[in-house]
Amino acid sequence: MSENKVATKEQAGALTAATNLEDWGGGQIVTSNDIIIPKILPQNFMSEKVKAGVSKYGEFRDTSTNQLFGDLETPFEFIPFYMEKKWYEFDIITNKAGAKKREFSRVTPIQDNATKPGYNDDLKYADVGVERDRVMDFYVLIPGEIAKGISMPYVISFRRTSLKAGKKLASQMFLANARAGKVPAAVAMKLFGKSVQNDDGEYVVQDVLPSREAKGEEIEECLKWLKLVRAGQTKVMDDDVVAEAPVKNSGADFGKF
Numbered sequence: 001m002s003e004n005k006v007a008t009k010e011q012a013g014a015l016t017a018a019t020n021l022e023d024w025g026g027g028q029i030v031t032s033n034d035i036i037i038p039k040i041l042p043q044n045f046m047s048e049k050v051k052a053g054v055s056k057y058g059e060f061r062d063t064s065t066n067q068l069f070g071d072l073e074t075p076f077e078f079i080p081f082y083m084e085k086k087w088y089e090f091d092i093i094t095n096k097a098g099a100k101k102r103e104f105s106r107v108t109p110i111q112d113n114a115t116k117p118g119y120n121d122d123l124k125y126a127d128v129g130v131e132r133d134r135v136m137d138f139y140v141l142i143p144g145e146i147a148k149g150i151s152m153p154y155v156i157s158f159r160r161t162s163l164k165a166g167k168k169l170a171s172q173m174f175l176a177n178a179r180a181g182k183v184p185a186a187v188a189m190k191l192f193g194k195s196v197q198n199d200d201g202e203y204v205v206q207d208v209l210p211s212r213e214a215k216g217e218e219i220e221e222c223l224k225w226l227k228l229v230r231a232g233q234t235k236v237m238d239d240d241v242v243a244e245a246p247v248k249n250s251g252a253d254f255g256k257f
Contacts, residue, residue, distance in 0.1 A: 037139065037236050038064035039155045042193050042204035058193055058204055062154060063237050069142070072204070075192045077211050078156065079146075080173055081185040081222035082139040082229050085110040087123060088159065088241055090131045102131055104241050110134075135159040136166030137236060139229055143188060146221050153225050155236050156191060162206040169208050185222035188214050 040062050041047070049055040049066065058072035070076035086109050090102035112121040125132050136158045145151045158166025173184040180186075188211040193204045214222075228234060 035234050036064070037153050037155050037234050038062040039157055039237055039240060040069055040140075040191075041157070041240060042206060044203050045201065057202075058195060060191065060193065063240055070191065070193070072193045072195055075190040077143055077188055077190050078140040078154075079143060079185055079188050079214050079218050079222055080138045080140045080156075080169060081153075081226050083170060083173065083184075084137045084139075084236075085112065085121075086135045086137065087120070088133040088135055090133075092129050092131060105130075107238060107241070133159045134163060136163065136170065138166070138169060139225070141218070141222055141225065143215075143218060146218050151221050151225075153229070153234070156206075158206060161196070161203070165205075165207045172208075172210060183219060183223075185219050185226075186214050188212050188218070 040060055043050050043055045043057055043059045043061060045057055047055065049061065050057055054066060055061050055068075056071070060069045060071065060076060061067060062069070086107050088107060089105045091105050092100055093103045094100050108120065110121050111118040113119065114121075123132055125134070138156050138158075139153050140156055141151050141153055158169070169189065172187060172189065177184055177186050189208050190211045192207045192209070194207060195202060196205050197203075
């Protein structure tokens with residue numbers, strides 16, 4: 001055997017050993033304090049990335065790597081597998097000139113079972129000095145990433161003028177799929193963006209539509225991630241919720257997001 005062949009064989013053996021997961025050891029503890037799940041958000045004119053020139057109005061980008069998934073002309077496909085509901089609460093701050101703005105206060109998980117303590121699914125969108133956004137967060141996988149074997153979950157969030165789309169998605173996952181004897185991740189969906197205008201300016205409203213039946217391997221991958229999410233080993237990046245623009249109207253009608 002030539003020296004080149006021997007060297008090549010030795011290199012192949014070393015690579016095999018180095019890429020053997022068992023050789024890397026086990027027992028590493030990973031919790032929700034260690035892993036964050038980025039959101040895929042529509043880019044509005046007031047988005048920090050648009051103002052910084054690293055994204056354009058109407059694009060859909062993630063909050064971690066700024067990856068582009070689609071825009072107003074190009075919807076993108078995703079597979080939803082889990083839903084969380086929460087309230088974003090804001091304090092209404094009035095300055096010396098009398099102008100008001102919403103200042104983010106906290107995230108409160110929604111308890112939607114009226115028979116259990118802490119039921120809060122009937123809170124008002126506006127109380128004295130406080131406004132709330134009802135939020136529907138969906139954990140999703142991207143089919144192209146599943147096909148490449150590199151799937152990581154993202155969260156697509158719906159609130160305010162996009163809340164209707166969140167309800168459509170929940171209805172597909174937990175009503176239409178269930179009535180057909182299918183799991184929540186059985187139907188791939190597409191996310192669309194539409195540019196609308198009102199007194200608050202121009203902004204993106206999200207919408208969803210069924211795309212196709214999910215493949216078996218896509219559903220299997222969703223189930224793996226569902227187990228990790230339910231075990232509390234992930235945490236959503238909520239740092240996009242910051243102090244907001246002056247208040248012109250309140251509740252679900254406020255149109256900046």
